[in-house]
Amino acid sequence: NSGSTSSIPSLAFVTNGDASFWVIAEKGVNAAGKEYNVQTQVIKPADGADQKQKVEDLLARGVDGIAISCIDPDNQTSLLNEAAATTNLITQDSDAPQSDRICYVGMDNYEAGRMCGELVKEAMPDGGTVMIFVGRIEQLNAKLRRQGVIDELLDRSMDRERYDPPGEPLKGEKYTILDTRTDQFDFGRAKSLAEEALSLYPDLGCMVGLFAYNPPKILEAVKEAKRLNKVKIVAFDEEDGTLQGIQDGHIHGTVVQNPYRYGVESIRILTGLARGDRSVLPEDDFLNIPARKITQENVESFWEELKKLTSDSPAT
Amino acid sequence: MKKVLGIFILLVVVMAFTASMQPQFMSAYNLQNVLKWTSLYGILGIGVAFVIITGGIDLSIGSVVGLSGAILPLMLTSYGWSIPAAIGLSLVISLAIGLLHGVLVTQLGLQSFVVTLCGLLVYRGVARWITGDATQGFGSEYDDLRWLATGKVALPGIEGFQFPVPFFILLAIALLAAFFLNLTIYGRYLLALGRNEQAARYSGIPTHWMILLAYVISALTAGLGGILFALEINSVQPSSQGNFYELYAIAAAVLGGCSLRGGEGSILGVILGTAILIVLKNAIIFLSIPSSLEFAIIGLVIILGVITDEIVKRWATYRRTVKQAKLLKS
Amino acid sequence: MKKVLGIFILLVVVMAFTASMQPQFMSAYNLQNVLKWTSLYGILGIGVAFVIITGGIDLSIGSVVGLSGAILPLMLTSYGWSIPAAIGLSLVISLAIGLLHGVLVTQLGLQSFVVTLCGLLVYRGVARWITGDATQGFGSEYDDLRWLATGKVALPGIEGFQFPVPFFILLAIALLAAFFLNLTIYGRYLLALGRNEQAARYSGIPTHWMILLAYVISALTAGLGGILFALEINSVQPSSQGNFYELYAIAAAVLGGCSLRGGEGSILGVILGTAILIVLKNAIIFLSIPSSLEFAIIGLVIILGVITDEIVKRWATYRRTVKQAKLLKS
Amino acid sequence: MEKTSSTIETSSEDSPLLEVRQVCKRYPGVLALDGVNLQLYHNELLAVIGENGAGKSTLMKILAGIQQPDEGDILLNNNSIELDSVQAAQKAGIALIHQELNLAGNLSIAANIFLGREFQTLGFMHLRSMEKEADKLLKRVGLNLSPRTLVDSLSVGQQQLVEIAKALAVNAHILIMDEPTSSLSQHETEKLFQVISELKASGVSIIYISHRLGEVYALADRVTVLRDGKSVGDLAKKEIDHDTMVRKMVGRDISQFYDRTPHPTGEVVLEARGIVTPSHPTQKLNLTLRSGEIVGLAGLVGAGRTELLRVLTGVDQPMSGSLSVHQKEVQFRHPRHSIDQGIMLVPEDRKDAGLVLAMNIRENLSLPGLRIHRIAKSLINWKVEKDTSTTMIDRLRIKTPAATQLAQFLSGGNQQKIVLGKWLALGPRILLLDEPTRGIDIGAKEEIYQLMDQLAKDGVAILFASSEMEEVIGMSDRVLVMHEGRLAGELPKEQLTEEKIMQLATGVKSSSST
Numbered sequence A: 001n002s003g004s005t006s007s008i009p010s011l012a013f014v015t016n017g018d019a020s021f022w023v024i025a026e027k028g029v030n031a032a033g034k035e036y037n038v039q040t041q042v043i044k045p046a047d048g049a050d051q052k053q054k055v056e057d058l059l060a061r062g063v064d065g066i067a068i069s070c071i072d073p074d075n076q077t078s079l080l081n082e083a084a085a086t087t088n089l090i091t092q093d094s095d096a097p098q099s100d101r102i103c104y105v106g107m108d109n110y111e112a113g114r115m116c117g118e119l120v121k122e123a124m125p126d127g128g129t130v131m132i133f134v135g136r137i138e139q140l141n142a143k144l145r146r147q148g149v150i151d152e153l154l155d156r157s158m159d160r161e162r163y164d165p166p167g168e169p170l171k172g173e174k175y176t177i178l179d180t181r182t183d184q185f186d187f188g189r190a191k192s193l194a195e196e197a198l199s200l201y202p203d204l205g206c207m208v209g210l211f212a213y214n215p216p217k218i219l220e221a222v223k224e225a226k227r228l229n230k231v232k233i234v235a236f237d238e239e240d241g242t243l244q245g246i247q248d249g250h251i252h253g254t255v256v257q258n259p260y261r262y263g264v265e266s267i268r269i270l271t272g273l274a275r276g277d278r279s280v281l282p283e284d285d286f287l288n289i290p291a292r293k294i295t296q297e298n299v300e301s302f303w304e305e306l307k308k309l310t311s312d313s314p315a316t
Numbered sequence B, C: 001m002k003k004v005l006g007i008f009i010l011l012v013v014v015m016a017f018t019a020s021m022q023p024q025f026m027s028a029y030n031l032q033n034v035l036k037w038t039s040l041y042g043i044l045g046i047g048v049a050f051v052i053i054t055g056g057i058d059l060s061i062g063s064v065v066g067l068s069g070a071i072l073p074l075m076l077t078s079y080g081w082s083i084p085a086a087i088g089l090s091l092v093i094s095l096a097i098g099l100l101h102g103v104l105v106t107q108l109g110l111q112s113f114v115v116t117l118c119g120l121l122v123y124r125g126v127a128r129w130i131t132g133d134a135t136q137g138f139g140s141e142y143d144d145l146r147w148l149a150t151g152k153v154a155l156p157g158i159e160g161f162q163f164p165v166p167f168f169i170l171l172a173i174a175l176l177a178a179f180f181l182n183l184t185i186y187g188r189y190l191l192a193l194g195r196n197e198q199a200a201r202y203s204g205i206p207t208h209w210m211i212l213l214a215y216v217i218s219a220l221t222a223g224l225g226g227i228l229f230a231l232e233i234n235s236v237q238p239s240s241q242g243n244f245y246e247l248y249a250i251a252a253a254v255l256g257g258c259s260l261r262g263g264e265g266s267i268l269g270v271i272l273g274t275a276i277l278i279v280l281k282n283a284i285i286f287l288s289i290p291s292s293l294e295f296a297i298i299g300l301v302i303i304l305g306v307i308t309d310e311i312v313k314r315w316a317t318y319r320r321t322v323k324q325a326k327l328l329k330s
Numbered sequence D: 001m002e003k004t005s006s007t008i009e010t011s012s013e014d015s016p017l018l019e020v021r022q023v024c025k026r027y028p029g030v031l032a033l034d035g036v037n038l039q040l041y042h043n044e045l046l047a048v049i050g051e052n053g054a055g056k057s058t059l060m061k062i063l064a065g066i067q068q069p070d071e072g073d074i075l076l077n078n079n080s081i082e083l084d085s086v087q088a089a090q091k092a093g094i095a096l097i098h099q100e101l102n103l104a105g106n107l108s109i110a111a112n113i114f115l116g117r118e119f120q121t122l123g124f125m126h127l128r129s130m131e132k133e134a135d136k137l138l139k140r141v142g143l144n145l146s147p148r149t150l151v152d153s154l155s156v157g158q159q160q161l162v163e164i165a166k167a168l169a170v171n172a173h174i175l176i177m178d179e180p181t182s183s184l185s186q187h188e189t190e191k192l193f194q195v196i197s198e199l200k201a202s203g204v205s206i207i208y209i210s211h212r213l214g215e216v217y218a219l220a221d222r223v224t225v226l227r228d229g230k231s232v233g234d235l236a237k238k239e240i241d242h243d244t245m246v247r248k249m250v251g252r253d254i255s256q257f258y259d260r261t262p263h264p265t266g267e268v269v270l271e272a273r274g275i276v277t278p279s280h281p282t283q284k285l286n287l288t289l290r291s292g293e294i295v296g297l298a299g300l301v302g303a304g305r306t307e308l309l310r311v312l313t314g315v316d317q318p319m320s321g322s323l324s325v326h327q328k329e330v331q332f333r334h335p336r337h338s339i340d341q342g343i344m345l346v347p348e349d350r351k352d353a354g355l356v357l358a359m360n361i362r363e364n365l366s367l368p369g370l371r372i373h374r375i376a377k378s379l380i381n382w383k384v385e386k387d388t389s390t391t392m393i394d395r396l397r398i399k400t401p402a403a404t405q406l407a408q409f410l411s412g413g414n415q416q417k418i419v420l421g422k423w424l425a426l427g428p429r430i431l432l433l434d435e436p437t438r439g440i441d442i443g444a445k446e447e448i449y450q451l452m453d454q455l456a457k458d459g460v461a462i463l464f465a466s467s468e469m470e471e472v473i474g475m476s477d478r479v480l481v482m483h484e485g486r487l488a489g490e491l492p493k494e495q496l497t498e499e500k501i502m503q504l505a506t507g508v509k510s511s512s513s514t
Ligand SMILES: Nc1ncnc2c1ncn2[C@@H]1O[C@H](COP(=O)(O)OP(=O)(O)OP(=O)(O)O)[C@@H](O)[C@H]1O
Pocket: D027, D028, D030, D031, D032, D050, D051, D052, D053, D054, D055, D056, D057, D058, D059, D099, D408, D409, D410, D411, D412, D413, D439, D441
């Protein structure tokens, strides 16, 4: 299967890495590809350099549309504009407002972060200490989510530009954010960081995992430390481990995006554009696929729906 | 032995210092974790030590960890294999990988660096491909299996401290390896050919088989390690699981007194070397040093360790000559 | 030369195949990009080739790329340094790193693998630390500076194809390197000591200085490469920028005919080797092969290349032996 | 004697114990063995001689099961055997002492002696008993060191003794010695001869390879001569004499062997005062060297000759002491400095320190000269390089198809000539030679001696360390004898006798240096 030689549009969906999050999105992409009878390819770059290289390759190959999750929006403008000049470019999951991209499909990581903060408040109404875990803090989505959590817990105003560098604790009158730990996507490290936090802070109140794989690792650590009843866990994204934890009542709740719909909507819009139909564009170029809070009430239904979406077996 | 002593002292110093700054460091819970991670990484280190002793190198360990760690849950959950079958498959594949490396190195005379570098790329790719990049995990089942990695055992007579199961696995492997290396003819063969392969061959030693064996051991321990890591972490991201672990394993072996020129190595040293790396990571958190400095500190400690070792060695030789001089003069 | 020819053929085959499947592959725009990335990676490959020729290895390249690539924008944007000052700093630091490696290897007799492995860890840590793990970039300014990496130049007489500026930088470096290696006595010194350091020293060659020089060259080209990568990508993640680049560079050098045993290397070969790697990545996209297979394919091509090379060599020797035997018999 | 030869009572006395028939062996670029024949009879010592590259070692490696012949058969007691592995050879009772050292320096002496044949049950070693056994063997070869000593800490000569002990441990009834004495000096050599006679007494048959015809004359019951991979002659005990052997080997007469042209010696060119070498920090060494004279440096293995020469050329740093060249105080921190002063060293081991084996003859010859003839401070002067190699190749009669032949494919003699040629091209004023004729055939030896004489006549000062008594006495104007790191004494030409030298070398009647 190759080439934009036929009249069938060929569309590319470029991720910002190879996290499992994107596997769900891929399902959406493929589904939409079948539905709209377009040819789709999901590209998973290793890092910024690789993303640029691969986008250039796509442009060279002459695709009819690209939906990209920008690794570093502030500095990728020129690349994005170059792409926008030669094909239909939309952003998904991570936006680059100041570029020439046509529209953005996704949610607001900062608001999602604040939702996460609200979950922490629910879990720990009388306040306490909080430790945040994330893969890499320099990624925009990570930055915004974390800031959202912090601002919510410190009852600050909405301000996407604010940034508290990690290192020293942030004290509010009820909640104290002790620190933020990064694991560079090393799952083993993610778990041992959780363990170390547990042994370092015997009175740790709540642990927040901001990347999909963090919460399950945290849960593991807390289980093994036998502190399930003492330490609250708040999650992000929809790893099975996380949802299981919610069902079992070990994890208070999680904030989920909807990667599947990122895939579907991106392809739908790109197909329209490729076929010259601009009616598919959302108003003010932002198709908001809002994040949702998942707690014990709605976890069953959500998980069912998720399983339906991603039922087919791994792409071997 | 001297070298091992040196690194042991280093280990004690680091631990004492951290403990003095942060009593929590000495909590049973933390020590148990340190022991657990040391055991998991230590298994990899012991394996690669054998290849290093032959004068080779194995860069594929991390990818093998990723591959075998991905295969196990994949087979169990997606293909519904039985536990023995799935574990068997992981180990058989690791074995095959080791054989492949060994054959390419001994029969075609390729350089281990090149062979295993390609291995690093290929096995990672395979792992990502067969899993479709999807994170693999055991969910909440298989807890009895996961006990192998996460379980803890209280030994009679020792209060308040439980030994993680991986520690016993490491212990078994380490004892086996130490026996093999120091008391059997095969260990001696490895040491001999690591220093002077021709001499070994001329002495009638089946050098090719011994080298092959070393690569098999390395790959097998990596495969086993991969399984344990997967069980411990309970979710495996095929694209990143085990990245750079080969470097940790090699670094531990070097810290522990293996010479990359071949012919030298101590199992105890490797374990202590691993322990240092783990304790350092742990200490960095406990002394709330910015985690961005983690790599830098580990790197610094390794290089300083190696440098000190070298300087001490030289100084000793110098002293000896001078003493000898004085002695005979008088 | 033979080896270079072999890899050249391989390159042509891959390109021809991809082009036949995807005419777009041959579009000026794509070839320009391939040329640009080949140039950027090629610079690293040439640098490391010098260390490999001395029989050493440099694993720190990727981290140096990250460090110097992070320092430049950091100094320009956060500290408001002038362009020459910032570039100067990046290069001076790279230089210092090279000197450090050289001194540790020559004066303390440490193994290059260990030294540069620690380098890999330390420089990465430093890069993350000084930037506080914050992504660095030039935003939309410094376009004239970024021209060095992103600019394209049309040569008179060549229609519809513009040469990326990095290509000319690579050209300059490659010519310099080839000249140095093949025509100057110092190049000869490197080749000699790469094969037998002791004999070289007995012949009055300042082996230590030459080895030092090799490490400096490697670090400097890595630093320069880091700057260009930063300018090209315009976004540097201190924790990931340049990860694994050392492996690409070494793989390219090996593909290009450098022997990790030292004493052999061809600049042209290194460039062709790099080109293969880049074209492969490119082809994988063009043939819409799942990107998860990228690593696997690259690894396979390298190992197959090396194996073929080895087999051809043996077959040639065998033929020669037999022929001579006949000859001598008659 | 026959009674004692219990190991081999099976077969009758007049048929050969071991026979090699029409064996051929090819290597890339050479036909090492070209239908060679050889017989070894019970309880005899067969000497195999021949020029460098004649194929001696190759044949022995085949007999030891290390390499397989391309054609031909090997018969033991008249029945053909397959020697396809070292074990097979050892089972057949054949053991080989290699020409080159083959020890693992990171292991103890005992470990090396029993390498591959450890005392073991189910793979577990009996360390004690092996050490005990090793101790006995060491005593036999006259090396009084603990079997636990690391081989790394031994000198070349000591390691050679370990090799011999290793071969004895096999208890073979056919023992092959490939140039066992090349790195031994008189003293150890005599010890070895004693061992050999013991072995013969116990019924062992021995194949003995050497370039030292004196030894062959003393030991051999029979001599087989190889040339270009063929056996070209067989000498019975009574036929063995120097000239016949030479003629058979080289195919021509070699007349006056140690032929010195008398000439006056010039002024002092090199003077060393109170030099202390790292390996013998207790000894101060003083010596002077005059232009045009050839000074021999004799001593037992490990006497410190190599160390001294290394220090004199800046390869090693002296711990103290001073050097002056032409009355000028000098200090060599690197061989480069001594080369600039015209002092050049032909090192003890060619393959590691003398040559870059993987480079061709031309590149090896030009290596030290590149610096001097460079163009514009950095460019290689191709013309000079080419000319140098052509002149040197025919001045030294280096046997090679082309100047671009890799050094590793040349025979020992020709390799040594390249090392000499490197320096001759630079016009040395002082030439230091360490074991210059080790492992080199008679023809090449003669040429090297002639060269030394020629250089001396042209006013070059030559200091050469040698363990071969003959050549020391034959070539030297005077001889310095070292004992345990100090200069035990000096002997002028007229007083040169083996006895005198041995007395000083063994420290029996030591006279202080200075
Ligand atoms: N491994 C090898 N590869 C290629 N050629 C070889 C090899 N070993 C020996 N030769 C060649 O075979 C020929 C015989 O070598 P061999 O070592 O048997 O000679 P020799 O009689 O032992 O010489 P010497 O007296 O110097 O030891 C020589 O031309 C040598 O260059």
